[in-house]
Amino acid sequence: MDILYWIIIIALFVISFIGLIYPIVPSVLFILGGYLLYGFFFSFEPFNWFFWIIQGLFILLLFVADFVANLLGIKKYGGSKAGIWGSTIGILIGPFVIPFLGIIIGPFLGAVMAEWMINKKGFKEGLTIGFGSVIGFISSVVTKGLIQVLMIIYFFVIV
Template identity: 70%
Template sequence: MDILYWTVVITMFIIGFIGLIYPIIPSVLFIFAGFILYGFFYSFEPFHWLFWTIQILFVLLLFMADYVANIIGVKKYGGSKAGVWGSTIGLLVGPFVIPAFGIIIGPFVGAILAELLVHKRDLWTASKIGFGSVIGFISSVLTKSIIQIVMVGYFFFVIYK
């Protein structure tokens, strides 16, 4: 049964990391599901209050990293709230419209369309803002992947210490 239990826990972690690329997947929920399933399969004993406090702080950091990176990416290139919203919508829709490249093209096109439609920006300015949204997304994915690696690493540290 150990192999089955560990396969399920590790699968939850893998899905959590896939969620970095496909934001429609709530990655942090799958990471937490791995922790909880481990507790049900084996024991919750290693998960004391400090473990949960640290993991919750990491979750808050994940949400902040996602939000801040997107805003900084769009704002640095002159974008507005409309550009941030367009980028976010494009990020969610893009992977479904263009499966292979939608994760990059979606936020780019979303930010451009929002800036063109809402603020009547010229195409060049809107394109720079779209580029900023892609930079923000890539920065967010890198930051969140580091945080998730630390979360999972801390989990293994706690259960094997």
């Protein structure tokens, strides 16, 4: 039965990485779900206050990394708050409108359209800002992926 429990816990961890590509999947909740299932299946004893503080800091770092990477990517290429909002909306809608490539095309088009419609920026400048949003998104995915790996490694070190 222990093998089945571990398969479920590891499956939750794997699903958390899908959330890097499809932001609608709440990565953090799947990781925390794996921790809680471990506690229910085996024991909550390894999860002392220090474990939860470290995990809480990792979670905070995940949210900050997501925001900062997108912000820096767009700002570096001349974008504004409108570009950031457009990119964010594109990240959420893109994968549903254009499966697979929508995760890249969505934030790109969202940033370009927002800058064009709200700030009346030119086509070329809008494309540059859209490119910056994609760079920001990719940076965010890599950074959050590393943080999630660290969270899971720390879990395995503790248990």
